[in-house]
Structure formats: structure tokens, C-alpha cells
Amino acid sequence: MENTTRLSELENNGFIVIPIKGVSMNPLLYSYTSHVMIERLDGRPEVNDVVLYVRDDGTQVLHRIISFDGDVALIRGDNTYSLERVPLSDIKGVAKSFWRSGKKNSHEISVNDRSYKLYVRFWNFIYPIRKLWFRVKNKLKRILRRIIKRKNVEYGN
Secondary structure (H helix, E strand, C coil), rough: CCCHHHHHHHHHCCEEEEEEECCCCCCCCCCCCEEEEEEEEECCCCCCEEEECCCCCCEEEEEEEEEEEEEEEECCCCCCCCCCEEEEEHHHEEEEEEECCCCCCCEECCCCCCHHHHHHHHHHHHHHHHHHHHHHHHHHHHHHHHHHHHHHHHHCC
């Protein structure tokens, strides 16, 4: 579905169901197997809402609100480590439920579900640990690449 058509459908019908593309919301949502039901935003979103917003280049993104700075939402994907400042006027909808196709025992999970709320609290609580692990892992990868590159130069590969 074309991006402008998706936004028009959201505005006209009050909701849309979209498949997920990308990895920024892992482990909650997986590319090409997860679907999200999004309702048109009426009012102000809340912290921890997963929202659909439009970037300046027209890209539509589904990420979680971490906090607010006035009329700007600070947003981050569950699998990302930097915040994005998004004006509230760019937020078009809020996720109401999720599900994965092709998964055994797949069922719809509401954002009001107790297990979902527990996931959100836990995932946000361990964010500092996840961010530290991400930095350490990337540093180790860079060190290993240098070592391998040096070995290849020494042996003439």
C-alpha cells in the first residue's frame, strides 16, 4: 500500500492494519510476519504508546514514545539506541494491537493486555543494560576486524 493511501485510509476509516517492515521494533514486532492495528490519533498520545509518525522525507515510522519535551515526543524503536524528536503534529496514529502471522498459536495482543504492559515496563527498565551491551559488542567487533585485517596483511592475503 502506498504511504499516502495508508494515511488517507487512516484518516477516513479511523484505523488501518499494516504489516511491519524493518527491525527497529524487535523483539515485539518482526519484519514481514507482524501486523499492527493502528487507530487515528485523537488527542495527545501517552508515554509508552507505539505511534505511527511521518518523517520530513515522508517515511512512515512505527516507534515507541519514551517521553515528552513540550509539544515534541522523544521516540525510539524497541531495538534502537537513539532518540528521535518528533513534533506531535507529525504523529498520525497509535497502535492498539499486534499479532504475528504464520506463528503457531498466533493471537492478537491488545496494548491493554497485562502481558504487553509487563513487556513494555521490562524492556524500558533494561534499556541501559541493552545500550551498554550494544556498545561493548560493537567495540569488540571493531577490534576483531582490526586483528583479522592485520593477520591478513602479515600473511599476504
